[in-house]
Amino acid sequence: EVQLVESGGGLVQPGGSLTLSCATSGFTFRSAAMGWVRQVPGQGLEWVSGISWGGTSTKYADSVKGRFTISRDNLKNTLYLQMSSLKAEDTAVYYCAKYRSSHTYIGLADMDERGKGTLVTVSS
Numbered sequence: 694e695v696q697l698v699e700s701g702g703g704l705v706q707p708g709g710s711l712t713l714s715c716a717t718s719g720f721t722f723r724s725a726a727m728g729w730v731r732q733v734p735g736q737g738l739e740w741v742s743g744i745s746w747g748g749t750s751t752k753y754a755d756s757v758k759g760r761f762t763i764s765r766d767n768l769k770n771t772l773y774l775q776m777s778s779l780k781a782e783d784t785a786v787y788y789c790a791k792y793r794s795s796h797t798y799i800g801l802a803d804m805d806e807r808g809k810g811t812l813v814t815v816s817s
Contacts, residue, residue: 743798
């Protein structure tokens with residue numbers, strides 16, 4: 694059974710930083726392209742970032758480019774999202790997601806598994 698468990702969310706002030714983690718099991722993590730998506734309550738899913746199976750290539754939504762960094766540790770089967778210069782509009786539930794294809798890591802369409810999410814609230 695595929696499991697994706699996010700952690701690290703919480704309350705942070707505008708301009709602050711936070712790092713999310715996603716512990717995975719039940720599939721070959723080192724062969725899977727991975728990503729992060731987010732959802733503001735009452736709104737649709739927004740793709741945030743994606744990373745290739747080897748971690749050498751990353752993609753970002755324009756809204757987070759230059760502020761967020763996606764990374765992975767294939768020995769620990771863990772995905773990360775470092776977030777800095779956080780804004781109120783970054784407030785959302787953040788989900789870790791796995792792509793069906795190891796060659797796709799952009800957008801929502803090819804994601805086949807998603808965790809339960811972790812809430813990030815940016816507020817003073």
